[in-house]
Amino acid sequence: MDHDFDAVYQRIGTDSVKWNMYPDDVLPLWIAEADFRPPEAVVSALAERVAHGIFGYTAATGHASAPGAGWTFPELADVIVSRLAARYQWHVTPDDLVYLPGVVAGFNVACKIAGDMGDEVVMHAPCYGPIQKAAPNQGRVATYATLREGVDENGLRTYAHDHDALQSVITAKSRMFLLCNPHNPTGRMFSRAELADIATTALDHNMLICSDEIHAELVLSDHAHIPIASLSDEVAQHTITLYSPSKTFNIPGLGFCVAIIQNPALRAAFVTAMQGLVASPQIFGYTGALAAFRHGDQWLNELTRYLQQNQQFVLSYMRTHMPQLIPNRAQGTYLAWIDCRKAGLPGVPSEFFLREARVALGNGGAFGPAGEGYVRLTMATQRQTLQRALDAMRRALEPYS
């Protein structure tokens, strides 16, 4: 390995939200953010840009080849287009790209153009909190197709898309399916059959699809990520896909995301809804994204191995020392989603672990009612930090075993 993922960075007292939300003695494994330094090429590209010293307006467009419109970062669109083709055999053009400061803004804009006020946006449950909030933020109503919970042969928690649950929640007011794939918090990478069921249902009811694929490149299993828009041209015509280097290369603080919208009318509506409210990414978002996509893949391969080992470590630790907790085995993302309902804990599990173990975890209830009794644990940290957190959780559980 070229990159030392075991190296610990002092992040307490920096601008890190992750490390400063709680007192200094708390280990933060709550937010979906890694503690790793990004690829060196990203760091050096940023350093070089900073040294230039002038920080004026920048505005990239996806139209790299359009005359007079390659404005800034003209190579970025081609890099993204090539990457999607190479990784997913998904063929888009620079014209299909719309740059944004983040995926949250992206799916909020999507909700803003999904039908009218009071219309419904369908999503899985449990689901990432900001996805749930996007619908009401934009005057829409969130409805939920609850994932089917199960247990695998190793006693691990599993989830599956549920055809019947989706059918039962569709109404005449359903205007969009807001998908999160790979799924946060369960780590599911939906299969082609599951995605086809979602897409068919959406198209049958003339619904849009917005697919948050921010975790697309964080694959812990032998599954392949399938962008839902790559299922067919027809699906592509109804889909807004959100893609970003933020999680992949651990650069959320740079603020870059790209929406891929192949239907020109849909893209125009999306861009119109952004006007004045959702600004272009800034210099460092573009700079970091370009360097990461171009030069980050070896780092990403090494990261993936490190995360797989972290996951193995977490699962085996929990099986051995905390059998009363039932984790999943995330196929994608770096998140562990842990069912604490049989552990007999007093109150909300995340509050229990914060208080008794000094470990900050994501509160399952923040992922909707289907997440109550769960915690989400971010595994993207140095193994020694993970070990300290698990040791502390284990000790906190001892009185309850």
Place this chain on the structure above:
Amino acid sequence: MRYDFDTVVDRRGGDSIKWNLYGDGLLPMWVADGDFKSPQPVIDALVARSQHGVFGYAGAPAELANLLVKRMKDLYDWTITTDDLVYVPGVVTGFNIAARAVATPGGGVLVQTPNYPPILNCAPNHDMVTQTAELKLVNKNGIIDYQLDMDAFSHAITPETKIFILCHPHNPTGRLMNRAELTAMAQMCVDRGVVICSDEIHCDIVLDGRQHIPTATLSPEIAQNTITLMAPSKTFNIPGLGFSFAIIQNPQLRAAYKKVMAGLVPHAGIYGYVGALAAYRDGQEWLTDSLRYYEGNRDFAVAYVKKYMPQLKITNPESTYLSWVDCGEAGIEGNPKEYFQKFGVALGDGRNFGAHTANFVRITMACPRSLLADGLDMMRKALEPLS
């Protein structure tokens, strides 16, 4: 002067929209973006942050809020609290949020013309109605100026008017409204139930020792009715870092503002916070020097136009680094911006600034004086065949 504003830094081929929009052949003086390096403390802070190397979700430094509170007190004797601050990525986003916070589709958005194009575009962005009050153009010996026309202002307000977006100091005219003018407008807005959004992005670029008066400082009643937008973007030439802030002292108005932001408007990125903090804390020397330089550039441009292009009428701005030029008597057929472009200089297109502005161009003078001279020389050459 400690800082050197005369050195030309090559920005061609980089990520500058100013220098890339028209390609390499043209000298760009259109967008309000300076060609100067940022204050050294800003660059140093950005370098240090880059070296840290981990770029996770970043919160705003507490020191920044305290610094802004103190800055308002020191500069304007304006007492605000950290609770009154709302960070946004830019003032354009800032006034668009304001419109949505107080008006619904069909509501009236009052603006003055001429004006900064994104202010004029705000109402249509949200299916609202633009209501226009023109400023009165006056001409004194070839120097043009704009005055507040309170009759026009009053007539433009209707029962549908929900918000007045004020640009103060004013872009593109460089007018710095005085206390009497501001009070007349602001009090009328209060009396007629119109919220004020005061875009004060140029508040620090006031020339000849003038004093900027934030609209919200006029009276407690006006403060309760006002959303103020400020930013280090123009002040320290860091628009690309994406940091601005709103000051909203009325809690209900602030809550409505934050509600519109939810989900759509992300917080500033890491570099926005780092740059803003360093600029406001340690950038004063650069700012002082830059103001002297802008005054020199303005005086140079005004003298140049008077001497070599008397057929043009130019502003003598009290604030901003912008020149607003009436080309109506220069004999140019068609759009002056397009015409000057053929001679190598890309200027701001007057047509984007509202009604009765088709004969105008805007010149951004935030550049080394040699470039300003080059641009003016090109304009002069362009006019020669016409005289």
